[in-house]
Amino acid sequence: MTGQDPAQDAVVIDTSKPHPARMYDWYLGGKDNYPVDEEMGRQMLALDPRVPVMARVNRAFMHRATRWLAQNGVRQFLDIGTGIPTEPNLHQIAQQVAPDVRVVYCDNDPIVLAHAAALLRSTPAGVTEYLQADVRDPGTILEEARKVLDFRQPVALSLVALLHFISDEDGAHDLVDRLLAELPSGSFLMMTHATADFTPEESAAAIAKLKAVGVTLALRSRDEFSHFFHGLDLVEPGVEVVHKWHPELGEPVPGQDDGVIPGYGAVGRKQ
Incomplete structure (x- = not known):
């Protein structure tokens, strides 16, 4: 898990290029971002002014899906691509329903680690932990998550607004399959993903702009x-x-409701 002083990690934050987690924070009205993130965020806004709404819609989906899962008996969550804490966080939603919920958060951005304390304020009956790791390293994530979560009982895997930053060439589907393979029957996948289905021209321009600064944007169709x-x-x-x-x-x-929000969401149960 964290096992380190967040202040020590803050010094390695790269502010020379935009980062999706910090751009997301800017869209949500947060203050844990840098001029480079705001600059790219404004460029995305020029292409599609609904981007901040999409960020809030994704966050709202996480709240609703978490609430549904907790109401339906899920007591363990593995949230990968956590992002900069924005209240209410996933554990706060879940523990409102069931105070004994256990949550492992995971992200690869040092600025998220610097704010990890906000993610660790669990109810006395529950547990929250934070893991600094990349989704491209599922082995490490699973190994560390097992220290907190009981993989003999259902786990909800949360991948909200994450996989559109992982291309097929980088094995996006294999990563999801690898994570789900370790989870028991009755576990769930909750996920959102941006799409170009409704805004193909704007989406193509966004992909190009982000690619120029080293950020992958792999927009996928409904299928x-x-x-x-x-x-x-x-x-x-x-x-x-x-x-x-x-x-x-x-x-x-x-x-x-101002037109179609260009993204999909779903929750699925493992048999």
């Missing part, structure tokens, strides 16, 4: 996104535009 859930039983309503997945479980995000 390509659905493939991550192969072999899983999709929770109704299945693959859906993000804000239309169980909207009754949360509050609507202002602006989410």
Whole structure:
């Protein structure tokens, strides 16, 4: 797990190029970002002004899906690509339903580690831990997560707004399969993903801009996104535009109905 002083890690934060977690923080109105992140964020806004709404819609999906999972008996969560803490965090949502929920957060950005204390404020009955690791290293994630989570009992794997930064060439599908393979029957995958299905021209321009600064953006179609859930039983309503997945479980995000929000969300159960 963390096992180190977050202040020591803050000094290695690379502020010379934008980082998706810090851009996401800027979209959400946070302050844990740098001018390079804001600059690229504004360029994305010029291409599609709904990007901040999409960030908030993704966050709202995480809240609703977490609430649904906890209400349906899940007591363990593995959240990869956690991002900079923004309250309420996943454990706060889950532990409102069941105080004994155990959560392992995972991210590879040192600035997230610097704020990890905000992720560790568990209820007395529950547990939260933070792991500094990259999704491209599932072996390490699984090994460390086992120290907190009981892999004999169902685990909800959260990959919210993450896999569109991992290309097929980098093995995005293999990574998901590897993680799910270690989880027992009754576990779940909760996931959102940006798409170019509704905005092909704007999306192509965004891909090019991010590629120029070393950030991969692998936008996938509905069918390509659905493939991550192969072999899983999709929770109704299945693959859906993000804000239309169980909207009754949360509050609507202002602006989410101004046209189609370009992203999909789903939750699937392992048999």
